[in-house]
Amino acid sequence: MLLSPQAERNWEGLCEVLEDVLQDQSHKQLFALEIGSGTGQHVIRFAQKLPFVTWQPSDIKEECRDSIKAYIAATHVKTVLQPVLLDASEPWDKWAGVSRNSCDVIIAVNLLQYSSFKTAQGVFNGAGQILKSNGFLITYGVYAVNGIITPSCNEVLDEELRKLNPEWGLPDLDVLRQQAYGNGLRLERMVEMEDYYKCLIFRKL
Numbered sequence: 001m002l003l004s005p006q007a008e009r010n011w012e013g014l015c016e017v018l019e020d021v022l023q024d025q026s027h028k029q030l031f032a033l034e035i036g037s038g039t040g041q042h043v044i045r046f047a048q049k050l051p052f053v054t055w056q057p058s059d060i061k062e063e064c065r066d067s068i069k070a071y072i073a074a075t076h077v078k079t080v081l082q083p084v085l086l087d088a089s090e091p092w093d094k095w096a097g098v099s100r101n102s103c104d105v106i107i108a109v110n111l112l113q114y115s116s117f118k119t120a121q122g123v124f125n126g127a128g129q130i131l132k133s134n135g136f137l138i139t140y141g142v143y144a145v146n147g148i149i150t151p152s153c154n155e156v157l158d159e160e161l162r163k164l165n166p167e168w169g170l171p172d173l174d175v176l177r178q179q180a181y182g183n184g185l186r187l188e189r190m191v192e193m194e195d196y197y198k199c200l201i202f203r204k205l
Contacts, residue, residue, distance in 0.1 A: 001074065002039040002067040006110075010194065011045040014109065014140060017191055017199045018050060021136055022105070026052050032105035033098060033130070034058060035088050035123060040068030042109055047077045053105070054079050058086035058096060089119040092126035103130050109140045112176075113157075116167035121179060128183030128204065137185060137202040140193070144172040154196055176200065 022030065030053045034043050037057035047055050057068050057080060068083040084096035088111070092098070106127050112120050127137040142154050149155045149170055161168040177187050180202045191199040 001070040002064065004039045004041060007039060007041040010140075010197070011042055013193055014042065014199070015045060015049040017138070017193075017201075018046060018105075018107075021138070021201060022050065022053070025104070026050075028052065029054065030104040031102060032056065032107065033103050035086060035106060035108045036060070036111035036114075037068055037083060038064055038109070040064070040071040040083070043068065043080055044071045044075050044077055046107075047079045048075075051079060054081065056081045056098070057083040059083060060085065060087050088122040088126060089116065090122065092122075092129045095126055095130070098130050100129050101132050103135055104132055105136050105138065106131060107138045107140075111141070112139055112171045113141050113161060114168055116165075117171075120171055120176065124176070124179040124183045124185065127202070128185060131185075131204040133204060135204045137180070137204070139176070139200045139202075140197060142170050142197055143176070143200070144170045146174060147172060151196065173200070 032053050033056045035058055037043050037059045040057060043055050043057045059065050065083040072080050086096050108123060131137065142157060149158055154170065158170045180187055185202040185204050187200060188203045189201040191201065193199055
C-alpha cells in the first residue's frame with residue numbers, strides 16, 4: 001500500500017466538506033466517482049464516514065490502482081468498488097463504462113494542478129454528462145484567481161510544477177468557472193481549507 005502524508009493530513013477536512021454538502025441526501029443511496037484516487041487513502045476514509053455512498057475509485061496509474069485494492073482488502077470496506085483505469089483527458093464515454101446521468105458526486109483531489117488543461121476540460125465535460133441533475137463536482141487543490149497566485153509559497157509550487165511538466169500548474173478559478181458554465185454546471189460554493197487550499201463545489205443545473 002502506498003502512503004501519502006498529505007492525504008493523512010487533509011482527509012478529515014475533506015470528509016467534513018462532503019458531509020456538509022451531502023447531509024440533505026443521507027437518507028438516500030448515492031453513487032460517487034473519484035477521479036485520480038491516488039493511494040486510496042481518501043476514498044477509504046470517505047466510505048467510512050459516508051456509508052450511504054457507494055464509491056468508484058479510479059486512477060491512470062497501475063501502482064495506484066494496486067494500492068487502492070490493498071486498502072480495500074485491509075479495511076474490509078463494503079462500499080468501495082474495485083478501482084478502474086480512467087483517463088479524464090479522454091471523452092467521457094471512454095470513462096470505464098460510467099454511464100450518462102449516473103453519478104451523484106464526482107470528486108477530484110489534487111488532480112487539476114498536476115494535469116494538463118486538456119484533462120481539466122475533460123473533467124468538466126465528463127461531469128456535465130455523467131452527473132445527475134443537481135449532482136456535485138468537487139475539486140480540491142490550489143488555484144490562481146484572475147491570473148494571480150498568492151501567497152508566495154503557491155507561486156513557488158506553481159513554478160515547481162511547471163518545471164516537472166510545462167502543462168501542469170495552478171489552474172485559474174475563473175477559467176474553471178467558465179469550463180463549468182459551458183458544461184451545464186455552476187460554481188455554487190468555495191470552501192477555504194488548510195494551507196491555502198480550497199474546495200470548489202460545482203452543481204449540475
